[in-house]
Amino acid sequence: MARSGPTPARDAKTSRRHRAIGLALAAALAAPLAALAPAALAPAAQASAAPAVKTAFGAPDEIAADYYAALLRHTRWVNTVWDPAINAYQFKDFNFAVVLGNAVIVTHGDYDAEITGISKDQLTQRTIDTIRYYAAKNRFVDPNGTWGKKMFWDSTFQSYFLDAGRVLWDQLDAATQKHLETIAVGQSAYTSDLDYGNDPLSGSWTADWPTGKHEGDTAQEEAGVYTQALAPGLAWAPDHADAPRWNEQLGDWARNAAGQPTADLNNPAVVAGKPVSTNTMQTIYDTYLVENHGSFGPHYQSDIWRSGGRNAIQFILNDQPIPEYLKHQPNSAELWQSIKMVMSNQGEPFMPMVNDREYLYGRDVIPMAFLGQVLRDPDAVRAEANMAASLEAYQAYAPVDRLAKFSGEPKYEPEARAEIAISYLLHVEAAESVEGVVQATPPDEFFARLAGVRDFGAGPGLSVQQSSNAWAAASSKKGFLKFPWVPGHDSWLFALSGATPYLYPNSAATVAGRHTSTYTGPRDGFEGTASVFRVGDGYAGQVTLPSGAALYASTGAGWQDGTVSVRNLDLSGYNGLDGSRTYSTAEGSATDTLPVVTPPNPADANAARIDDLSFDPVSTRFVRIQGQQGNARYGYSLYSVHAYGTADEATMDLAAGRPATASSEDPARRASTVTDANPATRWAVAVAERTRADSWIQVDLGAEKTIGSVRLAWEASAGERYLVQTSSDGQTWTTQTAYTGSADANVARLDTVDLTPAGATAPAPVEARFVRMQGVQGDPAYGYSLYSMRALTATGVDAAAGRPATASSSDAGRAPSSVTDSDPASRWAVSRADRTRADSWIQVDLGAPTAITQVQLGWEASAGREYRIQVSADAETWQDAASFRYTGDQVITTEGSWINVEGTAGFVVRGGQAPITVSSEKEGINTVRLGGGDRPMLVEMVPGDAAATAAQDAALQPHADGLLVSSLDGYLTAFNLTGADVTTDVAVPYVGDTVSLFAGDQVLGADASNLTVTVPAGDAVVLAPRATVPTSAAQAAGVTVSVVDGRTVRVARPDGGDARADAAATRTLDVTNVETGETRTLPVGKPKVAAATSFRGATPFPMPDLALSTLTFPASVLPEGMTSPQGAVDDDTRTTWTPGANGRMVTDLGTAQPIGTVTTQWNGDDAPAATVSVSDDGITFRDVGSIKAGAPRGSVVVEATARYVALTTEWAEGDPSLIALRVLVPGTD
Incomplete structure (x- = not known):
């Protein structure tokens, strides 16, 4: 009788032991993991059992112990x-x-x-x-x-x-x-x-x-x-x-x-009982x-x-x-x-x-x-x-x-x-x-097992390279334009997700043109990617290399071009996250350390408000709180004043127990109580002084001390605005920081901008009726959002308070009037449609011409990165009164051309227009700016420490007219950031004992070789060294070496002369193939008659086979009797495709490609008959030819353009398997 419900479970361990037979049955019903993935991609099928080890909490293994x-x-x-x-x-x-x-x-x-x-x-x-x-x-x-x-x-x-x-x-x-x-x-x-x-x-x-x-x-x-x-x-x-x-x-x-x-x-x-093809x-x-x-x-x-x-x-x-x-x-x-x-x-x-x-x-x-x-x-x-x-x-x-x-x-x-x-x-x-x-x-x-390259296509807008040493990607997706690079695969090193830019400064920019290429081992002999995007009138691109190194190139996208964000968090030291980041340059190194979080103090238990204010460390004996605006009714009243040191004294209250004095005090509320550690006692101004705005209280530390922050524990009568000042003698005071009032309680960043009249060279009052914040660059994700916009007179009066405001756009519930309504919870934000608009603006009508000295902007997190303050008499004609760029608190700057982050990530800048800087701009983030501007720049990215970065900076580099070029890691990379094809000579200086030879014609000179290259418009190419010659021979040779492919080289005199006619001329040249290591002595001949020399055993990279390294179908779940079709497109004779009865495979070339011939190679005689078909969409195929049964090799002339190629076989048990399905470009066989 069928049971209506489940049998109550036994004890977990006993139950599982009892189920050994059931598990064996389950295993029989389920194919091994090899069936889930192409054989070439899934050695996971060979997973082995780990030896028994004692783990914490009685868990079955160490991972489970971590979970427990x-x-x-x-x-x-x-x-x-x-x-x-x-x-x-x-x-x-x-x-x-x-x-x-x-x-x-x-x-x-x-x-x-x-x-x-x-x-x-x-x-x-x-x-x-x-x-x-x-x-x-x-x-x-x-x-x-x-x-x-x-x-x-x-x-x-x-x-x-x-x-x-x-x-x-x-x-x-x-x-x-x-x-x-x-x-x-x-x-x-x-x-x-x-x-x-x-x-x-x-x-x-x-x-x-x-x-x-x-x-x-x-x-x-x-x-x-x-x-x-x-x-x-x-x-x-x-x-x-x-x-x-x-x-x-x-x-x-x-x-x-x-x-x-x-x-x-x-x-x-x-x-599940149905063909996958019914999906x-x-x-x-x-x-x-x-x-x-x-x-x-x-x-x-x-x-x-x-x-x-x-x-x-x-x-x-x-x-x-x-x-x-x-x-x-x-x-x-x-x-x-x-x-x-x-x-x-x-x-x-x-x-x-x-x-x-x-x-x-x-x-x-x-x-x-x-x-x-x-x-x-x-x-x-x-x-x-x-x-x-x-x-x-x-x-x-x-x-x-x-x-x-x-x-x-x-x-x-x-x-x-x-x-x-x-x-x-x-x-x-x-x-x-x-x-x-x-x-x-x-x-x-x-x-090393995960390494590979992939272009996921223009729709997803992503290409990636995973290598043993780094991860890199190029994203062209709207809203996510960036070129991230992460040496060591450390996801906590750089902030690169969401709208956060990486190298290119505006992730919201629209990509108008996308050229992406991938280089694979079977087809090219190395793995890498090259991507160039057209953005407006400019270009930006990236090349990634098999070593984990990468390059970024740009026509110049402004002062933030070449910007990366470094995470600086304290996760108990996990993965280096100890609250500090170290940066090395040619001049030295600097470490940015997160502020120490001071624990709550029992003396502040009754406080109505606690203000923590930090500033650059300063040596001082006296600390003063200088009021600017107190409570409207009661003035100022404090439970405690704490002054904290730096480094080992960062949580030590240096003011504790020290004498304090004030401008006035209530008889029952003495100044001395702010340092007595008693939560029940407090200072208050005298009753007669309650309306006095500039009341003050100060603490004598007893001797010069280095302090970096203060904490003030206020009673309800808290200061609305005040200054924190220091002094060595109690007479001359220096302002270290300011509290601007509860109106800015939600403000993420407060900018106070001095105004300068037209024609003047120094700040001074500017008379205007209208004041505008004119955006230049906003937050990459959300544009611009302001809590407050103040127009301050020389006496500190806010002339904009309560005045009408208008803006280029606004979001629902985020009206422009919010910036002048004195409500700390209300704010203006641009409309959703305008979040990526750089030139959004907001303006205030002061009602009448007013002399103002400063404009103060209280930003939400979506703060303007760059903007101008403009003034006008009629809201029609505007004049610039100030410009502002937010760069945060500087950590380090260098006039050199390289910087290393954390001994892990090196950046070498060629063509930078400004110093390289690091600044701390928002919580948990350091911003590295690599000195971009409005001219072309090239950034070489080097995994490793500062020494490796400095060595790359000092390395001799190639140069060429019309291209940005590099020889990073021995590969010749060329970016064409223009709208026209470029054919030019690249001068490659000699470095070391050998000279690398690349595809094309390369003239060997006294100190450098000149390689002729062609790079299509808005594109980049990566050339791998195919052969080498001794530097000493190259300097004396005066010849042209033509690398036809990875196997074939010819050598000739560039002027067409005959080496035999000149006794001093080089007659032979030793050439070594990079792939095989074989060295051959090649005769120097005339350009038109010099014979090509082939290195046996070498691969003729780049291979003309379009099927190499492609995706294939059937994919991860295979028909009975079939092995993965990947075995036929991996250029590995050790792996093959077994079709199964009447098996069929499809290769996806990625895009529509001109096809010349399709060939087959079986691993034995009596090969099955087969039909070749092609398709534009992978669904509807048209037959283009058939291959008769018998011979191990067959071919079909296609001479058509298609994206998908199918091979349908008449395979039966005992027939050979397919070593290779090749899809050859026209003109090859």
């Missing part, structure tokens, strides 16, 4: 969301989902109450009480319930809730157990009844069945939600009468989740990239494995095999390859575009855990290990103990706890499986 520890620490936060009124955890933000993390740590491992702050028994009881309470409140149990059933996003949290119930099953009462069964079955029934349609409870959320969506906003995550809603019923009640329907729909959603039509329609493999959805780009919120979103690309982890644990906890189609989702492996191309050393992908869910570590582990523990991919395990190892430092950063910070929503906190708990359970499952703990890729091999 994180859950213990996080429990301290969990304790804060307990609601005693309902005897359960809070309903708000799904906080009750913390029960899964609780269930794991009370049933597994070595619980530590000292860490959690709660006993194991109490935590267990709270968890059981919460499960009981919310199970009864679920809508499937109670139609009037408060949660559940709704697909988005109740069903996700419901999945976690069910997991918790399963883990604690034996401790739950029968009624609660029945409720959980009802929920699991009810959700699957409800979802299947939708029949792939939209959920009426979820508003506008949709998975867009059956078409999906992929441009700008993927439906992959939404498809995953449907799988998560269908899986519980199938896992909990596999014998239910409706289980076949749930299974069919779950299979359809899983098979379509990462839909990519050109891959799917060319794949007859059967998944209808498209949720990803055909280059295997996922967009969400308008651009590439790695977090959302990982959702296919996030859902995978959530679904897998449902089946594991219910002693059911994971359905094979959840392990073999079409295109999953290719998506993983793409993620590897953007992977950081922290285990989280880089996010060069939208920074949605960036640094959300608590929610980033489960995709890697699914890939690593369920699919047993060792690269994923390495990424998982790197992230898990960071969790302790991550949790120590404010807000402490949290698992979801830096981005996201409040509900992510309980969700992160649940997903780390699931990840832990997946480790337990892997460890107790027959295969055992999965061995991670060794750290020193990780990025």
